[in-house]
Amino acid sequence: MPATGNWAAVGASRSPARRWQVFSRRACKASRPAHRITCKTCTAFCAGTRLRRIMSATLTSNGSKTIPKNPSIRRPEMKILVSLVGEQPTPNLIPLFDKRTLAGPEEGRWRAVKFLASGATWKVGENLLKALEADSNTPNSAVAGVARMELKQIEAWSLENARQNIKQALEEVRAAYPDDTIVVNFTGGTKIMSLAAYQAAVEMGVEMVYVNTEKAHISRFDKSGAPLNPPSPFETKISVETLFRAAGREIDQGKTRDVNAIAPNVRDLLWWLANNYDGAIKDCLLPVQKYIQNGLRDKTITAAPYRAPLAPNSKISQEAAGRIRDAGLWAWNGNEVSIEQSKWEFVKGGWLESYAVVALARDNQFDEVSGPLFPKGINLDKEDMPDIDALGCRNGRLALLECKVTGSQEDGGLTNILGKLRAHERLMGGLYGASVFVRASEENKTRVETWAQEYGVNVVIGRDLPQLADRVLKIIS
Structure with a gap:
């Protein structure tokens, strides 16, 4: 022919x-x-x-x-994420770090990401790009090799303008990556932006996802906009540092500690104390702490070593006093304890902060546990408490813990503590985090719980300390 x-x-x-x-x-x-x-x-x-x-x-x-000579080798088809940016950065990160996507075939993984932000969320978009860049340089990063496209501004309140902006962005992505599948994440941004993204995606024949953190799953939509059932649960492991960077914060890694900074014998002691609350904490540790605290306030105690009477009657209280002595935290002769200046901070309340870290880290229920944690750039002198006493991260959600023996005025005042927690939650976690007030004393428990409820803060008090990890996990799950 x-x-x-x-x-x-x-x-x-x-x-x-x-x-x-x-x-x-x-x-x-x-x-x-x-x-x-x-x-x-x-x-x-x-x-x-x-x-x-x-x-x-x-x-x-x-x-x-x-067969033609030296044909070009086609790359495997991958995915490009086009993501709307809202006030909270976490829903932009979850699809990128979803373990199910990362464990799947190469064809289903991400090749690049492009963020679309309004004028109000432009800074959040910039923070996201910085966070991904830093994370990509860490060992075994989930986003290593994922290209970060230029941030694009879109209209937030005009449906037609927003649709045109998003459609233009999709055309740019398609021109840059013609062989790959585009996926629009319309979780973030204003409702107008989400609706515009849905319309533009359907018009362009592009798949979509929506991150539902209430149920911890991702809803997927095909190119016609029809939902693909059932939604798939997401499982992510995003580092605390990346979450903080995405929220525009840095962590001073030189000061921040984790459970490994607590001696193994002290970890065991703290766990035993919490699980024997009445005899060990209520009748032994708290009376000593209160006696010395009052003495320092009234100036009846002026110099270390600080002394307090302790002649416990119950077997558990006696064992607690002996265990604390054997851990080197105080001296005890059966009738009186003596505490050196270097140990006082731990006895005064540091033990509760350390216990929170131990409890969260104990059964590996969290992806990452830190405490105390210091935001970078804040100058803290010796008298200042750690900025965040303990922090747990699970599946992209943060739990920020503030730990106080009583929450009295000496501890900074109850309302100040609760206000600080709420501020941390809004800045670092938002809808994807929770604040928890951990209190050792059950004194005025009802009042504390009432105030915490008014502030929207979760509380774990006294005898509930052994269930701290389970309670926190339930709160953020």
Whole structure:
């Protein structure tokens, strides 16, 4: 069969493979509108960067098949995430760090991400890009190799303008990554932005996702906008440092500690004390702490070592006093304790902060546990309490704990403590975090719980200390 048309124009005298190469090159240089995006005749991507499809064989004029020499190797199809940015950055991170996506085939993984922000959330978008850049340089990063495209501003309150902005962004992404699947995450931003993203995605034939943190799953929508059931649970492991950076905060890693900074014998002691609350904490540790605290306030105690009477009657209280002595935290002769200045901070309340870290880290229920944790750049002198006493992270959600023996005025005042917790929650966790007030004393328990409820803060008090980890996990789950 004689060659005809453009194929014949290549020249029958050349070899079949050479004719295929020349034909593809000529077609890619064509100026016809059909060749502006993808050449429908030669199957080549006309920007000249790569072939859209590989021609496995070409027909010669006599009908035989010849494999072209050195065909371009096509990359595996991957995904590009186009994500709306709202006030809270976490829903933008969850799809990128979802373990199910990362554990799947390469075709389902992310190649690049592009954030779309309004003027009000532009800074959040910048923080997200910085957080991903820093995370990508850490060992075994989930986002290593994920390209970060330029941040784009879109309209927040005009539906038509927002739709046009998002459609333009999708066209830019498609031009840059023609072989990959685009996925729009319309969780963040204003409701107008979300609706506009949905409309633009349907118009462009693009898949969509919505992150539902209440149920910890991702809802997916096909190219027509129809939901794909059932939603898939997400499982992420995002570092606390990345979450803080995405929220515009830094952590001073030189000061921040974790459970490994607590001696193993002290960890065991703290766990035993919490699980024997009445005899060990209520009747032994708290009376000593209160006696010395009052003495320092009234100036009846003026110098270390600080002394307090302690002649416990119960077997558990006696054992507690002995265990604390054996851990080197105080001296005890059966009737009186003596505490050195270097140990007083721990006995005064540091033990509760350390216990919170031990409890959260004990059964590996959390992805990461830290405490005390210091936001970078804040100058803390020796008298200042750690900015965040303990912190647990699970599945992309933060739990921020403030630990006080009583929450009295000496501890900073109850309302100040609760206000501080709420501020931390809003700044670092928002809808994807929770604040927890941990209190050792059960004195005025009802009043504390009432105030905490007014502030929207969760509380764990006294005899509930052994269930601290379970309570916190339930709160953020």
